[in-house]
Amino acid sequence: MSTAHDKNYWWNKAKEASLETGWLPTVILAQWQLETGDFLSANLQVNNNIAGQTWQPYMGTELKGTARPAAEGGYYIKYADPVVGYVDFIAKNGRYAGVKLQTTEEGQIKAIAAAGWATDPEYATKLINVLKSNRQQGYTLQRWEDETLKLAPGVAQTIINTWIKPAWHEADRAQRDVEEQGDAAAAAKLEEQKVYCNWLANQLRAAAGLSAE
Structure with a gap:
């Protein structure tokens, strides 16, 4: 399967777009799939247009892509990069500002439809159906959160070596001192700090995928 048609490739791109827009990556992926027919549409291949965005005269002829279906009229926007174009389109269209304020997948989908992304009255229902199908394949918020929240191994080691290990050694030295003084209670508290x-x-x-020590 080519990269252009690989859902995992677009899933990673949806996560990137999510960080830029505040829209949930599962919602973005579902919209891209619906709008491109699972990333096979001529609009995506020719115009680098991943969500059916419509060209307007004020955008300039350099962004004018191929004609939309005759029943819809107008033209698609032509982008150099589909994801950059998608993010830019959302950022410049204030009517979609309320989407990111919704905290659930269905809430965001309904807000997108209500703001007029598509004229299809069943647009929200179709997006939700794609979303549910994707869940069964493992494209979920939990998967995104798990991947997003992983700690880089180098960062973990830096925190351990810079702060935690010195704190352990300081507690260890203090514990030996109070043990020599016969203060069992203080020694026990310092042992708790080391643990x-x-x-x-x-x-x-x-969190960083490293082995325990």
């Missing part, structure tokens, strides 16, 4: 440091370091390692 906590170990636990915290391993939580960071787990």
